[in-house]
Amino acid sequence: MQEWNLRGSDADGGVRVGCLVSRLLTGSWREPLPPFDLTEEELTAVSTLLLDTGAAALGWRRVRPSPLIGVRAADQFREFYRSHGLQAALYERSVTRVVAHLRAVGVEPLLAKGWAIARLYPEPGLRPYGDIDLCVPPEQYATAEVALRDLEEVMCGVDLHRGVVRHWGRSAFTRMNDRSLDDLYQRSQVVPAGDTEVRILSAEDHLRLLCLHLWGHGAWRPLWLCDIAVALETLPASFDWDLFLSGDRRRSEWVISVLCLAHHLLGAQLERTPIADHAQQLPHWLVPTVLRQWGRHRRHRIPMADVPRRPSRLLKQLIVHWPNGVEATADVHAPCNDWPRLPIQLAACFVRTARYLTTTRS
């Protein structure tokens, strides 16, 4: 990361704090851990950001063997680690129940993100969980939806996806619509989960989905890049890079950029991979954009349709919705090159506004 030599306007406060986040999380998933080199002031400066973005437990893992174990930030990280650990157990219980319930009605769901990536970390509790992301064939969607409505005692929400919908959307599986659902199922793998088994995407498809998900959301959560770094360093020997990079060329360009980001910002090992040469060819704006994003609190985005019609609120939300260079690139399906991002960010705003107007009129 230091080789980016951030200067001038790039070296603003956000970027500097983002650099601290990057230093703290570098190798945080590895065994043995890299040396810890943050001061107490630096740790305090990033603690809120880590708590806010779900990376506090990884922060705890880094601080645990360091002299800073007794500081306040470390205590907070530890509490989140315990909380995530407990949630991991409850989440796995929920996953197995949901999958078993769907199987009972003849639906075999595909699981992605959440548990599917957490299982690759060296210990439980290192990342938080949200919904259970499941994809089912479109013709079985209604059956699955009804079955889930009957299901009790599941402690987290289920985000049910109707196959890979044929339009560019923001949900996890629509980002994979350059592949057929049949192919995703055919390549999928069944892995043990608790006292049962669940079907997850193949390593190639899952890594691509994780990269596209991060890209589409402007890489704002450092945890997502940690997920990718973990996946990258635990790839099976049989990993098919050609398959991973197949499909929409522009998206493949983006996923290469994401892996290179993981290398530059978190020290993920790209050596001995076919994309190692790309690591030095990242566009100049990318690393500072992500670091700046990591160094700032991301305000909560309310869908524009729900924003109260008061000018002050509208203006505030418009600012919050301003896409960073990564998100804008995804929004308008732009190339990830050295061209300035401002025109692309403006174009992304235009596209969103058009979409918003179309939706509200219809």
Added chain:
Amino acid sequence: MESTHQPLPKARADGLVVQELMDEVVVYDLARHRSHCLNQTAALILRHCDGSTSVAEMARRLQQEAGVPVDEEAVWLGLSRLSRAHLLQEKVHAPVSGDRATRRTILRRLAAVGGVALVSSISVAEAATGTIPAICFTTCCGLCQSGSLGNNCKCCLPATGTAFCSGNCGAGGCGSAQCLAMPNCCNPGQPPC
């Protein structure tokens, strides 16, 4: 020391979700919606509560596994903490030993084996809403003014239970930048979020 009037301690088999972490064990009680954090010693004692291991045998095994001298009295103390947390099938009553100083000594010794508290409870809100239960953070304190996080810090919004203040206590309370969205959060000692 062995009590002959009660069955050998046995851990609850149902209704508990147990997660082993690096240096402690977190247990969630599905019936009571409470979670407990066990240090290594308490976790070892609980592991040996199989209904057939005597307290003397537990002490012997614990000594082997933890590498420090552990006597029966220490095991009894651990069992009573686990029992109080409802993690055993039947209540355990340690043989009477009224000496507080002795108990303090034992606690200190056990603390040296594995952490500070044998069993610390993490309060969680009732999981009736079908979500992962809310977990109270010990850094939460007091009630906030509704919606503002203005006067007290280290707390969550009592009305919604969706925020957690990560900042330092001070006259200004918790600044909005430090008010984190934390859906599974509530105030310790307060009603469920």
